[in-house]
Amino acid sequence: MKKLWGGRFQKTPEKWVDEFGASISFDQELVFEDIQGSLAHVHMLGECGILSLEEAEQIKTGLLLLKEKAEKGELSFSVDYEDIHLNLEKLLIDEIGPVGGKLHTGRSRNDQVATDMHLYLKNHVNEIVGLISAFQETLLNQAKENVETILPGYTHLQRAQPISFAHHLLAYFWMLERDKQRFSESLKRISLSPLGCGALAGTTFPIDRKLTAELLEFDGIYENSLDGVSDRDFIVEFLSNSSIMMMHLSRLCEELILWCSQEFQFVELDDTYATGSSMMPQKKNPDMAELIRGKTGRVYGNLFALLTTLKGLPLAYNKDMQEDKEGMFDAVRTVEGSLQIFTGMIGTLKVKAEKMKKATTEDFSNATELADYLAKKGMPFREAHEVVGKLVYTCIQKGIYLKDLPLAEYKEASDLFSEDLFEAIDPYTAVAKRISDGGTGFSKVKEALLKAEDALS
Numbered sequence: 001m002k003k004l005w006g007g008r009f010q011k012t013p014e015k016w017v018d019e020f021g022a023s024i025s026f027d028q029e030l031v032f033e034d035i036q037g038s039l040a041h042v043h044m045l046g047e048c049g050i051l052s053l054e055e056a057e058q059i060k061t062g063l064l065l066l067k068e069k070a071e072k073g074e075l076s077f078s079v080d081y082e083d084i085h086l087n088l089e090k091l092l093i094d095e096i097g098p099v100g101g102k103l104h105t106g107r108s109r110n111d112q113v114a115t116d117m118h119l120y121l122k123n124h125v126n127e128i129v130g131l132i133s134a135f136q137e138t139l140l141n142q143a144k145e146n147v148e149t150i151l152p153g154y155t156h157l158q159r160a161q162p163i164s165f166a167h168h169l170l171a172y173f174w175m176l177e178r179d180k181q182r183f184s185e186s187l188k189r190i191s192l193s194p195l196g197c198g199a200l201a202g203t204t205f206p207i208d209r210k211l212t213a214e215l216l217e218f219d220g221i222y223e224n225s226l227d228g229v230s231d232r233d234f235i236v237e238f239l240s241n242s243s244i245m246m247m248h249l250s251r252l253c254e255e256l257i258l259w260c261s262q263e264f265q266f267v268e269l270d271d272t273y274a275t276g277s278s279m280m281p282q283k284k285n286p287d288m289a290e291l292i293r294g295k296t297g298r299v300y301g302n303l304f305a306l307l308t309t310l311k312g313l314p315l316a317y318n319k320d321m322q323e324d325k326e327g328m329f330d331a332v333r334t335v336e337g338s339l340q341i342f343t344g345m346i347g348t349l350k351v352k353a354e355k356m357k358k359a360t361t362e363d364f365s366n367a368t369e370l371a372d373y374l375a376k377k378g379m380p381f382r383e384a385h386e387v388v389g390k391l392v393y394t395c396i397q398k399g400i401y402l403k404d405l406p407l408a409e410y411k412e413a414s415d416l417f418s419e420d421l422f423e424a425i426d427p428y429t430a431v432a433k434r435i436s437d438g439g440t441g442f443s444k445v446k447e448a449l450l451k452a453e454d455a456l457s
């Protein structure tokens with residue numbers, strides 16, 4: 001099989017070598033971006049007089065025919081033509097004859113593939129931003145329903161202080177808001193056109209790079225041709241942003257997995273997002289949450305794989321850079337799928353408010369309230385901390401909680417205690433009184449919901 005680049009070669013590779021070096025098995029995912037870039041390129045060639053308008057129109061017609069066939073799944077690709085670019089060029093020539101070979105005038109596969117990936121990520125990052133917003137809206141709706149639902153807050157996975165469940169959910173809302181900002185800001189660097197950089201040094205043809213950038217709705221062009229064809233920072237940045245977001249999702253997965261266990265029983269997942277056991281009839285496993293937690297690792301892996309690929313490469317293009325695509329495609333699929341699953345999973349989540357509340361009455365997460373109670377009556381907080389610590393130890397020894405300890409024993413510990421301490425350590429009161437900005441107090445959570453709505457709008 002004669003290669004489209006084979007003029008100076010006296011031998012052709014053996015089939016297994018072709019198969020090892022070819023990328024068509026995965027880069028065919030760029031078929032529409034490749035056609036889109038070619039349509040802009042050939043339009044520019046016609047406008048600049050590099051091709052006749054008749055030739056340009058003929059090539060456009062052929063490209064649109066290939067696009068139509070691609071939409072119908074009627075295109076067949078071959079390893080013999082290595083990648084999506086040469087496959088489409090061969091198919092174009094088959095459709096319209098030798099004039100199809102003029103399409104590649106003034107460009108290289110190096111700037112062509114870079115353009116395709118910029119287009120691909122531009123489309124998908126906008127899609128991801130939309131999916132994040134949809135998930136945030138679901139979190140917000142669930143939070144609105146649970147402002148006064150209280151549960152234990154944890155540090156070190158030990159019960160720490162009671163909090164509003166809405167407050168907990170809004171923590172993830174704001175994590176996702178930062179994720180959305182990172183993705184949105186990355187569009188400044190994704191929306192640059194490398195088309196026309198050629199193999200590395202530009203071209204002798206009088207092309208108009210700004211015209212192709214405008215046609216492809218890029219915000220600008222790469223100002224240096226070497227940089228344009230060798231830059232993969234925009235993919236590294238996408239993978240980094242994806243890794244941070246997946247880390248956030250994975251943390252929420254871990255909490256959901258704990259919360260729906262028999263030990264917690266704080267929530268129940270809808271059957272749609274759980275599976276059973278082939279052996280144990282009683283099981284309801286949080287498989288979707290576990291899968292997203294697991295898939296976080298593969299997104300991290302894609303980031304480190306690309307960083308490792310790029311770290312020793314001289315300018316400009318090197319075949320190693322063929323390894324930039326599969327990880328990018330995989331991360332896009334993983335991120336988009338995870339966000340869609342989470343939107344459904346949180347939207348259908350059954351919150352067991354009574355179980356959560358009961359948990360706050362059977363622990364010592366109100367101990368800080370008791371120390372604050374003494375501090376507000378004039379005792380130095382460090383001394384109050386010690387007094388309460390001893391009272392907690394007394395309760396542990398007796399197998400009771402602070403609410404069960406008689407007032408007389410409180411008074412033995414400090415004459416500052418009076419009957420009102422029992423109201424102060426009530427979990428509902430404890431949450432309601434935390435009115436510092438950003439705190440879990442119900443009034444502050446309601447303010448936070450309004451700020452979250454503003455952020456979404």
